[in-house]
Amino acid sequence: MTRASRFCFVVLITMAIAPTARLSADALAGAWRMVNYQGAASHGAATGQLLFADGHFSLTYTMDENGQRWGRAHAGSYETNGDRLIYHVEWSMEYVAGKPSVAPKPSDRETKFALSGDTLTVTFSNGSVQTFKRER
Amino acid sequence: MTSTNATDPVQGAWRTVRYVVKGSPTDIEGVLLLVDGRWSTLYFVPGADGPWGSGEAGSYEVDGRTLSFHHRLMFQGGGGRPLHITQEASHVEACPIAIAGDTLTIQFPSGNTLVCERLRRS
Numbered sequence: 035m036t037r038a039s040r041f042c043f044v045v046l047i048t049m050a051i052a053p054t055a056r057l058s059a060d061a062l063a064g065a066w067r068m069v070n071y072q073g074a075a076s077h078g079a080a081t082g083q084l085l086f087a088d089g090h091f092s093l094t095y096t097m098d099e100n101g102q103r104w105g106r107a108h109a110g111s112y113e114t115n116g117d118r119l120i121y122h123v124e125w126s127m128e129y130v131a132g133k134p135s136v137a138p139k140p141s142d143r144e145t146k147f148a149l150s151g152d153t154l155t156v157t158f159s160n161g162s163v164q165t166f167k168r169e170r
Numbered sequence: 171m172t173s174t175n176a177t178d179p180v181q182g183a184w185r186t187v188r189y190v191v192k193g194s195p196t197d198i199e200g201v202l203l204l205v206d207g208r209w210s211t212l213y214f215v216p217g218a219d220g221p222w223g224s225g226e227a228g229s230y231e232v233d234g235r236t237l238s239f240h241h242r243l244m245f246q247g248g249g250g251r252p253l254h255i256t257q258e259a260s261h262v263e264a265c266p267i268a269i270a271g272d273t274l275t276i277q278f279p280s281g282n283t284l285v286c287e288r289l290r291r292s
Contacts, residue, residue: 065206081257082243085208085209085210087182087183087205088182088290088291089292090201090203092201094212094227094245103256104255105255106245107212107245109200109201111292124201125200125201125213125214127247129255136249137221137223138199169206169208170206
């Protein structure tokens with residue numbers, strides 16, 4: 035392979051990959067309803083809403099555990115890279131197991147996501163899995 | 171899913187910057203997202219006993235210059251106020267809105283005003 039043909043090969047590969055990466059981020063854009071939450075950070079049956087718009091997200095949900103209702107809300111910006119979804123959390127509040135926390139708490143949370151039709155699955159590093167259905 | 175939509179001019183991401191109660195403005199920090207007929211907000215209001223926060227979600231519709239919020243989920247607490255969590259909110263707020271450039275002004279039925287600025291994908 036000559037230097038010129040190698041350059042063309044790299045350019046073509048880059049052009050082929052770039053729209054795919056962008057498509058992944060755009061594929062998340064919209065409204066999602068939480069239908070399941072399993073894992074260490076889960077506290078009972080969860081329902082809520084996850085929105086992605088213009089590079090920003092908002093996730094708000096409640097969990098019902100032994101007659102008590104807990105809540106979490108997070109918001110900020112996000113990005114995707116392949117199957118990785120990175121939440122750049124700017125604001126966060128939660129009231130879980132009787133412990134309230136209300137404050138801006140900037141942090142990055144790297145997850146893996148999978149899209150299958152109208153189902154979005156987000157897996158956190160602690161093994162927790164959130165499942166969403168697309169709202170139309 | 172773009173920030174400019176002729177039939178839904180509010181669709182996108184907005185930073186909540188100011189809440190005006192009876193002419194008295196308070197700086198607030200948070201976001202308001204509106205997309206595909208669903209809305210969600212998370213904002214913080216500073217206070218002597220720490221920030222008070224509110225996470226809310228539901229559906230919405232736009233009719234001309236009126237934005238109607240259909241409330242469903244409300245999660246509020248902090249700042250010395252009691253916790254309030256519900257998934258059963260059902261009230262509707264029909265709010266006149268004004269959009270000037272990247273600024274969205276929402277007039278709530280209570281008489282209070284929320285001022286937001288559009289957030290762009292970075």
